[in-house]
Amino acid sequence: MDFADNLFTGLAVAFQPHNLLFCFIGVLIGTLIGVLPGLGPVGAMSILLPVTFGISPVTAIIMLSGIYYGAQYGGSTTSILVGIPGEAASVVTMLDGHQMALKGRAGPALGIAAFGSFIAGTLGIIGLMLLAPPLAAVALRFGPPEYFALMIMGLIILTYLAQKSMVKSLMMAGVGILIGMVGLDTMTGMPRFTFDVPDLIDGVGIAPLAMGLFGVSEILLNVEQTIKQSVVVKQVKNLLPSKQDWKDSAMPIARGSIAGFFLGILPGGGAVLASFISYGIEKRMSKHPETFGHGAIAGVAGPESANNAAAQAAFIPLLTLGVPANAVMGILLGALLIHGITPGPMMIQKNPELFWGTVTSMYVGNLMLLVLNLPLIGLWVRLLKVQYAVLFPLILFIALIGAYVINGSEMDLYLMLFFGVIGYLMRKFDYEPAPLILAFVLTNILEDSLRQSLIISGGSMSIFVTRPIAAGFLFVSLVLLITAVMPSIRKKRSALAATADENA
Amino acid sequence: MNAERTGGLFWLLFGCAAIYGGLDLELGTMQQPGSGFLTFVAGSFVTCMASLIIIQSYRADPAVAVRIADLWKGKKWKRAVAITILIALFILSFETLGFFLCSLALLIIIMRWLEGLSWTLCLLVPSIAIGTTYVVFKFFMKISLPAGMFGF
Numbered sequence: 001m002d003f004a005d006n007l008f009t010g011l012a013v014a015f016q017p018h019n020l021l022f023c024f025i026g027v028l029i030g031t032l033i034g035v036l037p038g039l040g041p042v043g044a045m046s047i048l049l050p051v052t053f054g055i056s057p058v059t060a061i062i063m064l065s066g067i068y069y070g071a072q073y074g075g076s077t078t079s080i081l082v083g084i085p086g087e088a089a090s091v092v093t094m095l096d097g098h099q100m101a102l103k104g105r106a107g108p109a110l111g112i113a114a115f116g117s118f119i120a121g122t123l124g125i126i127g128l129m130l131l132a133p134p135l136a137a138v139a140l141r142f143g144p145p146e147y148f149a150l151m152i153m154g155l156i157i158l159t160y161l162a163q164k165s166m167v168k169s170l171m172m173a174g175v176g177i178l179i180g181m182v183g184l185d186t187m188t189g190m191p192r193f194t195f196d197v198p199d200l201i202d203g204v205g206i207a208p209l210a211m212g213l214f215g216v217s218e219i220l221l222n223v224e225q226t227i228k229q230s231v232v233v234k235q236v237k238n239l240l241p242s243k244q245d246w247k248d249s250a251m252p253i254a255r256g257s258i259a260g261f262f263l264g265i266l267p268g269g270g271a272v273l274a275s276f277i278s279y280g281i282e283k284r285m286s287k288h289p290e291t292f293g294h295g296a297i298a299g300v301a302g303p304e305s306a307n308n309a310a311a312q313a314a315f316i317p318l319l320t321l322g323v324p325a326n327a328v329m330g331i332l333l334g335a336l337l338i339h340g341i342t343p344g345p346m347m348i349q350k351n352p353e354l355f356w357g358t359v360t361s362m363y364v365g366n367l368m369l370l371v372l373n374l375p376l377i378g379l380w381v382r383l384l385k386v387q388y389a390v391l392f393p394l395i396l397f398i399a400l401i402g403a404y405v406i407n408g409s410e411m412d413l414y415l416m417l418f419f420g421v422i423g424y425l426m427r428k429f430d431y432e433p434a435p436l437i438l439a440f441v442l443t444n445i446l447e448d449s450l451r452q453s454l455i456i457s458g459g460s461m462s463i464f465v466t467r468p469i470a471a472g473f474l475f476v477s478l479v480l481l482i483t484a485v486m487p488s489i490r491k492k493r494s495a496l497a498a499t500a501d502e503n504a
Numbered sequence: 505m506n507a508e509r510t511g512g513l514f515w516l517l518f519g520c521a522a523i524y525g526g527l528d529l530e531l532g533t534m535q536q537p538g539s540g541f542l543t544f545v546a547g548s549f550v551t552c553m554a555s556l557i558i559i560q561s562y563r564a565d566p567a568v569a570v571r572i573a574d575l576w577k578g579k580k581w582k583r584a585v586a587i588t589i590l591i592a593l594f595i596l597s598f599e600t601l602g603f604f605l606c607s608l609a610l611l612i613i614i615m616r617w618l619e620g621l622s623w624t625l626c627l628l629v630p631s632i633a634i635g636t637t638y639v640v641f642k643f644f645m646k647i648s649l650p651a652g653m654f655g656f
Contacts (some may be wrong), residue, residue, distance in 0.1 A: 178546050393619075
C-alpha cells in the first residue's frame with residue numbers, strides 16, 4: 001500500500017460515526033482537564049482507561065489520544081486567563097500569555113495559542129505519517145539486544161531530562177521495574193511477589209498504579225492547600241490575531257513546530273521540555289528579548305506550537321518501536337496491551353486500520369480543537385469559576401469506580417489507594433513518578449529481551465556491544481550518564497529545576 | 505529528621521528486600537537467567553541509588569537540609585489524611601453496602617463535612633454524578649456495579 005492508500009484507509013476509519021464521536025469526547029475531555037488545574041492528562045487518561053474496555057481498540061486509542069493532545073490546547077487557556085498552568089506543558093505559556101491578558105490582550109493570546117497549536121499539531125501529524133513507516137521498517141531488523149538497549153536508552157534519557165534529581169529518577173525507574181515483576185513470570189510461569197493473593201497473579205494493573213500515582217496523589221496534595229482561581233478576564237474579545245501579531249508569530253510557530261517535533265520523538269522528551277526549549281530559542285532570537293516575560297506574543301506562539309508538535313511526535317516511538325516516549329504514552333501502551341495489541345514495527349503491517357485510523361483521527365481532532373477553543377472560550381472561562389471543592393470529589397469518585405470496574409475486584413481499589421499514598425509521599429520527598437510508570441510498562445519487554453539476549457549469546461554480555469545498533473544506543477546512554485555527573489551540566493540541571501519550581 | 509536521608513533509607517530497605525526476593529526466586533545462570541535475575545539486578549540498582557542519596561544527604565549543607573516536619577509545614581495535612589481514611593472506608597464497604605449508598609455517602613461527606621458546601625450542592629451534584637455513572641456503566645458498557653446487602 002502506498003501513502004495515498006494508507007491515508008484513505010485512515011480517513012475511512014476516522015470518519016466512522018462512532019470514531020468521530022469518541023474523538024470529540026476525547027478532545028473535549030482533554031480540553032476540560034487542560035483548562036481545569038489539578039488533574040493532568042496522565043491522571044485523566046488512567047482514570048478513563050476502564051471506559052475504553054467496552055469499545056474497539058482503534059476507538060479507544062482515538063479517544064485516549066484526543067485527551068492527550070486536547071489537554072495541550074486546553075492548558076493554555078488557564079495559563080493565559082488565570083495565571084495558573086492548566087497542565088505542565090503550559091507553564092511557559094503563562095509567562096507572556098498572562099501578561100498579555102493583564103494588558104487587555106487575552107483574545108490575541110488565546111487566538112495565537114489556538115492557531116499555533118493547530119498549525120504545529122497538523123505539521124506534527126504530517127511528520128508522524130512520513131517518518132513512522134520507514135522507522136518501523138528499520139525497527140524490523142531489531143532483535144532482543146537492540147530492544148533491550150533501546151529501552152535502557154529511553155529510561156536514561158527520561159531520567160536525564162527529569163526536572164528533579166537524576167539519581168532519584170533513576171532509582172524510580174528501578175522501583176518501576178520491581179513493581180512490574182509482580183505476577184507470573186512470562187517465561188517460566190512462576191509466581192513472583194504475589195504473597196498468595198490470587199488477584200496479584202496477573203500482576204499490578206497499569207490503571208490502579210497510574211490512577212494512584214497520578215490521580216489520587218494529586219488530589220491528596222491539592223486538598224492540603226487552598227487553590228485560589230481568579231479569572232482576570234470576564235469576557236474575551238478579538239480572538240483573531242492582528243496582521244502584526246501574525247507577523248510576530250509566524251517564525252516562532254515554525255521554529256516551535258520543528259523543535260517540538262524532534263524533541264517529542266526523543267524517548268523522555270515530550271511537550272514540557274519542548275515548550276521550555278522553544279521559549280529559550282525565541283528569547284535568544286528576538287530583536288527585543290527584554291519584552292519576554294512582559295507580554296511578548298512570540299513567547300506564547302513558540303511554546304504553544306512546540307508542545308503540540310511534541311505531543312503528536314511522541315506517538316512515533318510508541319507506534320513504530322513499541323517504546324513509550326513519556327508517561328502518557330506509557331498509559332497508551334498499557335491500553336493497547338489490554339486490548340490485545342502489541343505496538344511495534346509489525347503493528348503498521350498487522351493493524352493498518354489502527355495505525356492510520358489513529359493518525360488521521362488526529363487531523364480531525366485538531367480541527368475539533370480549533371472549534372472548541374475559539375468559539376467556546378466563554379464556556380471555558382465560566383468553567384474556570386467552578387470551585388475545586390466541587391471538582392475533586394467527582395474526580396475521586398470516577399477514579400474509584402473506574403478502578404473497580406476493570407476487573408470487578410476490590411484489590412484494584414486497594415492497590416489504587418496504596419499507590420495513591422505512595423505517590424503522595426513520593427512527591428512530598430521530591431521523587432518523580434513518571435520514570436516509575438514508564439519503567440513499569442516496559443518491564444515485560446525489558447526482561448524478555450534481556451533474557452533472550454543472554455540465551456542467544458550463551459550468557460555473554462558482549463552481545464550488547466558487538467551489535468552496532470545496540471552498542472550505539474548504549475553508547476548514547478553512557479554519554480548521558482557521564483555528562484550528567486559533570487559539574488557544569490549538573491549546575492545547569494539544578495538551575496533549570498529551580499526555574500521550573502519557581503514557575504510551577 | 506532529615507527528609508532526604510529518611511527517603512533514601514526507605515528505598516534502601518526496599519532495594520534490600522528486592523535483592524532478597526530475587527535470590528529467593530533463584531537467579532539462574534548467565535546462559536539461562538532465572539525468575540529472580542532481573543529482580544536481583546533492579547534491587548541492587550535501587551540499593552546503590554538509595555545509598556548515593558543517603559551519602560549526598562550527609563555531604564549537603566546542613567543549613568539547607570529539609571526536615572520531614574518542613575514538608576507538612578503550613579499545609580492542611582489533616583484533610584489529606586481524612587480523604588485517605590474516607591477512601592479506605594469506601595473500599596471496605598463498597599461491596600457490602602453497594603454502589604449507590606457508598607458513593608452517595610462518600611461524596612456528601614467530602615462536600616459537606618470536609619468542604620462545607622451548601623446542602624443543595626451536596627445533594628444535587630452527587631445525585632447527577634452517581635446517576636450518570638450508573639447509566640454509563642450499566643446500560644452503555646453493560647458492566648455491573650455492586651448492589652450490596654440492600655439489593656440496590
